[in-house]
Amino acid sequence: MSLTIGVFDSGFGGLTVLRAILPRLEGKLAGTRCLYLGDTARLPYGSKSRETISRYAVSSVEFLQQQGADFLVIACNTASALALDDIRAASSVPVLGVIETGAAAVASISQTMSALVLGTAATIASHAYSSALSHLGLQATEKACPLLVPLVEEGWTDHPVTDEVVRIYLGEALASAKNAPDTLLLGCTHYPLLRQVFARHIPAGMKIVDSADATAARAAELLLPLLTASAPTVSSLTGVSLTAPSLDFYVTDSPTQFQQLGSRFLGRPIDDVTHVALPE
Amino acid sequence: MSLTIGVFDSGFGGLTVLRAILPRLEGKLAGTRCLYLGDTARLPYGSKSRETISRYAVSSVEFLQQQGADFLVIACNTASALALDDIRAASSVPVLGVIETGAAAVASISQTMSALVLGTAATIASHAYSSALSHLGLQATEKACPLLVPLVEEGWTDHPVTDEVVRIYLGEALASAKNAPDTLLLGCTHYPLLRQVFARHIPAGMKIVDSADATAARAAELLLPLLTASAPTVSSLTGVSLTAPSLDFYVTDSPTQFQQLGSRFLGRPIDDVTHVALPE
Numbered sequence: 001m002s003l004t005i006g007v008f009d010s011g012f013g014g015l016t017v018l019r020a021i022l023p024r025l026e027g028k029l030a031g032t033r034c035l036y037l038g039d040t041a042r043l044p045y046g047s048k049s050r051e052t053i054s055r056y057a058v059s060s061v062e063f064l065q066q067q068g069a070d071f072l073v074i075a076c077n078t079a080s081a082l083a084l085d086d087i088r089a090a091s092s093v094p095v096l097g098v099i100e101t102g103a104a105a106v107a108s109i110s111q112t113m114s115a116l117v118l119g120t121a122a123t124i125a126s127h128a129y130s131s132a133l134s135h136l137g138l139q140a141t142e143k144a145c146p147l148l149v150p151l152v153e154e155g156w157t158d159h160p161v162t163d164e165v166v167r168i169y170l171g172e173a174l175a176s177a178k179n180a181p182d183t184l185l186l187g188c189t190h191y192p193l194l195r196q197v198f199a200r201h202i203p204a205g206m207k208i209v210d211s212a213d214a215t216a217a218r219a220a221e222l223l224l225p226l227l228t229a230s231a232p233t234v235s236s237l238t239g240v241s242l243t244a245p246s247l248d249f250y251v252t253d254s255p256t257q258f259q260q261l262g263s264r265f266l267g268r269p270i271d272d273v274t275h276v277a278l279p280e
Numbered sequence: 281m282s283l284t285i286g287v288f289d290s291g292f293g294g295l296t297v298l299r300a301i302l303p304r305l306e307g308k309l310a311g312t313r314c315l316y317l318g319d320t321a322r323l324p325y326g327s328k329s330r331e332t333i334s335r336y337a338v339s340s341v342e343f344l345q346q347q348g349a350d351f352l353v354i355a356c357n358t359a360s361a362l363a364l365d366d367i368r369a370a371s372s373v374p375v376l377g378v379i380e381t382g383a384a385a386v387a388s389i390s391q392t393m394s395a396l397v398l399g400t401a402a403t404i405a406s407h408a409y410s411s412a413l414s415h416l417g418l419q420a421t422e423k424a425c426p427l428l429v430p431l432v433e434e435g436w437t438d439h440p441v442t443d444e445v446v447r448i449y450l451g452e453a454l455a456s457a458k459n460a461p462d463t464l465l466l467g468c469t470h471y472p473l474l475r476q477v478f479a480r481h482i483p484a485g486m487k488i489v490d491s492a493d494a495t496a497a498r499a500a501e502l503l504l505p506l507l508t509a510s511a512p513t514v515s516s517l518t519g520v521s522l523t524a525p526s527l528d529f530y531v532t533d534s535p536t537q538f539q540q541l542g543s544r545f546l547g548r549p550i551d552d553v554t555h556v557a558l559p560e
Contacts, residue, residue, distance in 0.1 A: 048321060051534075153426065160444075164440075164441055252332075254331075257327075
């Protein structure tokens with residue numbers, strides 16, 4: 001089989017999920033494709049209503065399926081939190097969201113069964129992480145952090161102002177925490193770029209779970225058996241690397257802006273980006 | 281005549297323009313209506329491309345004209361900067377933008393003929409203020425301040441972090457300034473809420489021009505002669521105030537969110553908000 005993985009985000013943040021997926025696919029089945037769609041004309045989703053987010057997300061995953069995706073990763077926390085049921089209803093292929101995988105990763109390491117969850121206003125207002133953690137027997141203290149995405153996009157990932165904003169947000173979250181949270185869940189795909197800042201301000205012993213990395217690990221867990229079982233032996237081929245997945249990027253706003261900012265999130269240059277118009 | 285003024289913004293910021301217009305209309309012609317459209321499902325415009333901003337803005341002003349607007353105020357700096365020609369081409373009524381009025385206000389007070397201009401990434405990248413000021417014989421030093429809108433929307437209008445961010449942005453702008461700017465132009469309708477913060481960090485003697493206030497003043501200048509000339513004498517009527525303009529609010533995302541955040545910008549409660557769907 002050949003596999004096409006569709007990764008969807010409202011903008012750039014989902015590139016941290018794709019970045020975590022790619023190394024897991026290397027050396028596996030030749031011919032694997034990764035499609036990435038950033039709905040950049042309508043970002044950010046984090047401040048919008050459930051109805052609007054759902055409409056945007058469904059039109060986005062329909063596009064990825066039209067392009068041949070046979071496995072969908074909803075790398076946008078906001079869309080996973082508010083529209084995953086609608087997305088699944090509109091999809092004929094398996095759909096993996098960041099909320100459920102992030103929550104499962106927390107459950108696998110928390111000793112106190114209590115976690116802090118940080119995310120955008122809409123993700124937190126949805127209580128989607130709280131609900132997913134509760135199903136796994138964990139308690140969540142949730143905190144909306146609307147300034148962190150703009151700070152990352154300003155490039156202030158290592159900056160005194162960001163340090164202070166993270167200190168304030170974490171302090172407020174800890175002050176309102178029930179029980180003793182021992183795990184910090186980064187519930188937004190921009191936040192991995194601030195991992196070192198979080199590490200400076202969390203209490204000693206607290207662990208950080210990154211929903212982007214957790215989702216990439218889960219996607220690999222689901223897909224690698226398929227890829228390995230049917231993989232041709234490519235080790236005898238020379239001259240070309242058939243085993244690195246091909247990458248196609250689509251955006252609803254300017255490809256140039258996406259290339260510039262996106263490369264920081266992906267950790268490698270982004271060459272070709274195609275502009276697409278999605279139905280409202 | 282009865283007059284319907286349509287005020288358009290990508291979200292909330294334009295409410296500072298409406299706020300500045302309203303007192304100027306009170307005591308004038310009875311039956312004046314103000315329509316406000318916030319394209320909140322697609323905000324912010326500030327990080328998007330010219331093509332996308334233009335498409336969104338044109339569909340927005342077409343809606344306001346369908347609702348009867350016979351005078352349009354483009355209260356969004358980004359849309360004024362990037363799409364005013366397209367908006368005028370799509371409009372059959374007079375259109376006033378914040379850029380030209382803000383630039384004219386600077387020209388009327390600057391002695392050194394040099395100004396600092398702060399705005400969103402897209403407004404600054406368009407060099408629209410620089411170009412408008414240049415036509416009036418002034419030099420501009422422009423600086424994109426992408427964190428200020430999120431800080432205002434977080435409610436941190438009087439906060440040490442905002443103080444520090446403004447200090448950094450103004451310091452960078454002044455360090456790169458040509459000549460000796462004596463005027464600071466607030467080129468974003470969110471910035472009036474930070475006026476006190478700017479006042480703390482500008483050099484002694486520098487004046488602040490607020491494009492929201494300048495636009496309201498210019499709209500009044502254009503409209504009041506019409507209203508006063510044809511105004512019925514309402515002073516003899518008692519019991520009802522016929523002279524305060526009626527207000528209708530339209531948004532493309534959640535009316536509830538708009539009511540909550542919008543009231544801070546308008547400086548008075550917002551009662552009824554109607555959700556509308558605009559063509560993509």
